[in-house]
Amino acid sequence: MTEVGAMPKETIQDQAGQYDVRVGWRQDGEVQVGVEQAAGFSLVSVLYGDPKCMERIGTEVARQIGAAEPQTSDAAASWGRAILNIVEASQPVPGSPSYTGVWSTLNREGCNRLIKTVRRARDAAFGRDE
Numbered sequence: 001m002t003e004v005g006a007m008p009k010e011t012i013q014d015q016a017g018q019y020d021v022r023v024g025w026r027q028d029g030e031v032q033v034g035v036e037q038a039a040g041f042s043l044v045s046v047l048y049g050d051p052k053c054m055e056r057i058g059t060e061v062a063r064q065i066g067a068a069e070p071q072t073s074d075a076a077a078s079w080g081r082a083i084l085n086i087v088e089a090s091q092p093v094p095g096s097p098s099y100t101g102v103w104s105t106l107n108r109e110g111c112n113r114l115i116k117t118v119r120r121a122r123d124a125a126f127g128r129d130e
Contacts, residue, residue, distance in 0.1 A: 008024065008025065009022050009023065009024040010022070010023045010024075013038075014038070017038055018037070018038055018041040018046075019035050019036065019037055019038060019041065019101075020035070020036050020038060021033070021034070021035055022034045022035075022036055022101070029107070029108070030105060031105070031106045031107075031110075031111050032103045032104065032105050032106070033103070033104050033106060033114065034101045034102060034103035034104065035101050035102055036100045036101030037100050037101060042088050043100075043101065043102070044084055044087050044088050045084060045088065048080075048084055049081075049084060051073075051077050053080070054076075054077040054078075054079075054080030054081050054084065055073050055076040055077040055080055056076075056080070057079070057080035057083055057084070058070055058075070058076035058077055058078065058079030058080035058081075058082075058083070059076045059079075059080075061079055061080070061083055062076070062079060
């Protein structure tokens with residue numbers, strides 16, 4: 001969110017327990033919808049933890065630092081996993097924002113479209129509420 005503690009927030013927990021949907025707002029016309037990681041889960045691993053992606057990361061890091069390219073896919077993926085581990089363990093600089101998710105800021109029109117879309121998805125998945 002843009003200011004710590006400035007917005008009320010509602011949390012909708014993910015069925016799998018990995019990520020939560022959060023909604024925050026201010027009366028001056030700002031609504032934010034975000035997805036945040038639950039404790040013990042990592043957005044980095046979900047986005048980049050696929051073995052082929054880790055292999056590409058490892059190969060590119062080796063190239064960038066002038067090291068010999070890893071000889072096998074597993075070796076390259078191992079380099080990639082090591083890089084992701086560094087990113088996941090990194091701490092923000094004191095006083096800088098810390099992010100555990102991604103957020104979208106919506107205006108009134110965007111809120112209305114989101115509400116209609118979620119209702120349509122709910123009805124298609126579970127049937128209409130009567």
